[in-house]
Amino acid sequence: MCLAIPGKIVSSELQNGIRVGRVQFGGITRETCLDFVPEASIGDYVIVHVGFAISLVDREEAERSYEALEAMGLLNGELESELEESQAEQ
Amino acid sequence: MKYLDEYRDEKIARGIVAELGRRATRPWVLMEICGGQTHTLMRYGIDEMLPAGIELVHGPGCPVCVTSLETIDKAIEIASRPDVTLISYGDMLRVPGSRTDLFHVKAQGGDVRVVYSPTEALKFARAHPARKVVFFAIGFETTAPANAMAVWQAKREGLGNFSMLASHVLVPPAIRALLGSRRNRVQGFIGPGHVCTVMGYREYEELIREFRVPIVVGGFEPLDLLEAILMLVKQLEEGRAEVENQYVRAASYEGNLLAQKVLREVFEVCDRKWRGIGGIRESGLNLREEYSAFDADRIFGTEGVAADEPAECISAEVLQGLKKPMDCSAFGTRCTPENPLGAPMVSSEGACAAYYRYRRHALTAKANR
Ligand code: SF4
Numbered sequence: 429m430c431l432a433i434p435g436k437i438v439s440s441e442l443q444n445g446i447r448v449g450r451v452q453f454g455g456i457t458r459e460t461c462l463d464f465v466p467e468a469s470i471g472d473y474v475i476v477h478v479g480f481a482i483s484l485v486d487r488e489e490a491e492r493s494y495e496a497l498e499a500m501g502l503l504n505g506e507l508e509s510e511l512e513e514s515q516a517e518q
Numbered sequence: 519m520k521y522l523d524e525y526r527d528e529k530i531a532r533g534i535v536a537e538l539g540r541r542a543t544r545p546w547v548l549m550e551i552c553g554g555q556t557h558t559l560m561r562y563g564i565d566e567m568l569p570a571g572i573e574l575v576h577g578p579g580c581p582v583c584v585t586s587l588e589t590i591d592k593a594i595e596i597a598s599r600p601d602v603t604l605i606s607y608g609d610m611l612r613v614p615g616s617r618t619d620l621f622h623v624k625a626q627g628g629d630v631r632v633v634y635s636p637t638e639a640l641k642f643a644r645a646h647p648a649r650k651v652v653f654f655a656i657g658f659e660t661t662a663p664a665n666a667m668a669v670w671q672a673k674r675e676g677l678g679n680f681s682m683l684a685s686h687v688l689v690p691p692a693i694r695a696l697l698g699s700r701r702n703r704v705q706g707f708i709g710p711g712h713v714c715t716v717m718g719y720r721e722y723e724e725l726i727r728e729f730r731v732p733i734v735v736g737g738f739e740p741l742d743l744l745e746a747i748l749m750l751v752k753q754l755e756e757g758r759a760e761v762e763n764q765y766v767r768a769a770s771y772e773g774n775l776l777a778q779k780v781l782r783e784v785f786e787v788c789d790r791k792w793r794g795i796g797g798i799r800e801s802g803l804n805l806r807e808e809y810s811a812f813d814a815d816r817i818f819g820t821e822g823v824a825a826d827e828p829a830e831c832i833s834a835e836v837l838q839g840l841k842k843p844m845d846c847s848a849f850g851t852r853c854t855p856e857n858p859l860g861a862p863m864v865s866s867e868g869a870c871a872a873y874y875r876y877r878r879h880a881l882t883a884k885a886n887r
Pocket residue numbers: 830831832833836843846847848849850853854858859860861862863870
């Protein structure tokens with residue numbers, strides 16, 4: 429139950445003085461309280477837990493860390509194939 | 519889906535594992551605190567991919583699992599009253615109390631309902647003014663602001679038929695209790711990413727000063743966890759003990775200040791008993807005096823309920839990373855997700871349930887040997 433997952437804000441309105449939006453997770457959409465993330469707007473990705481957005485997903489950080497991970501994976505892939513070639517040569 | 523699928527790339531995962539193999543020169547014992555992380559580690563078999571010698575033990579970070587037997591018994595007592603509707607998160611229904619569980623109370627006609635969000639409990643209370651609506655509020659710091667918001671709204675609206683049985687627990691005091699134990703084996707922690715999204719990771723600096731143990735705040739996807747493990751191993755191999763943040767895309771040093779504000783407005787820190795572990799000082803959150811009119815424990819006079827835990831369940835050792843679920847004699851036989859003896863077998867974030875679901879093959883292999 430402690431799961432929190434990223435979803436995309438597709439709408440936002442005020443209900444009883446509280447900011448509520450619809451957030452899309454893959455195929456499903458859920459009503460979500462946006463009061464803790466005033467900086468988030470429609471189209472942004474937020475991390476949602478028990479119906480409350482607890483954080484905006486920082487796009488740059490998400491992409492930066494993914495690229496860093498990717499670079500590491502590719503680099504290691506190259507090292508491995510070099511190793512295989514040199515073994516094959518022997 | 520965006521910002522989810524990317525973090526499941528197998529090629530990158532293998533790259534990180536290879537890097538880990540180059541870095542690790544000796545065995546290390548690491549603990550992930552959060553049950554959500556335990557679930558990912560088991561589901562993707564990350565524990566089995568790691569170089570030999572890097573051992574993962576699983577922490578007490580499943581709120582369903584650590585909610586005390588007393589609290590479950592209180593919920594059962596309250597839910598058995600004809601004028602009450604008890605509303606909870608789904609997993610709580612099957613957690614065994616001393617004599618029965620909420621699911622049986624419901625089967626016998628008790629009005630027990632499951633929601634995804636505390637907001638739904640509020641809505642139900644508004645729509646049914648004749649019912650006494652009790653929200654069974656469990657969770658770590660991640661969940662506390664949402665639950666706090668429900669009480670804050672109820673007070674603002676003067677919603678007299680809504681109350682809360684609060685059983686919140688806090689992560690840093692639990693880490694302190696683990697590290698302070700003579701039996702501790704853990705040398706580095708994967709910090710709970712979503713708890714830190716709310717609270718920030720400032721609080722963990724004190725633990726590092728006190729115990730000189732590295733903590734890396736980690737996310738919940740396979741690559742997040744592998745990267746956090748690599749960051750921990752690098753620190754350990756270099757003799758460093760710092761708090762580092764792997765989950766930069768959501769967690770920050772300060773955390774979510776608005777969520778913290780609501781949390782502090784409604785809750786205050788209290789001593790709390792953890793199922794399987796026992797009492798930990800200043801490790802919980804209870805409603806403040808100003809909100810006592812919403813405190814179900816007072817309203818229904820259940821403060822005195824006490825309970826002893828069954829002996830066969832070794833969840834105490836499992837939750838402290840001292841034993842694996844397979845070491846329990848009841849695992850997979852007398853204790854299964856259908857008929858749980860202990861709470862860690864109930865929730866999909868509980869270590870026993872995660873092992874049952876994803877590691878049963880290892881158990882069969884052991885039996886066939
Ligand atoms: S397998 Fe069941 S009885 Fe054994 S420790 Fe886990 S929850 Fe307790």
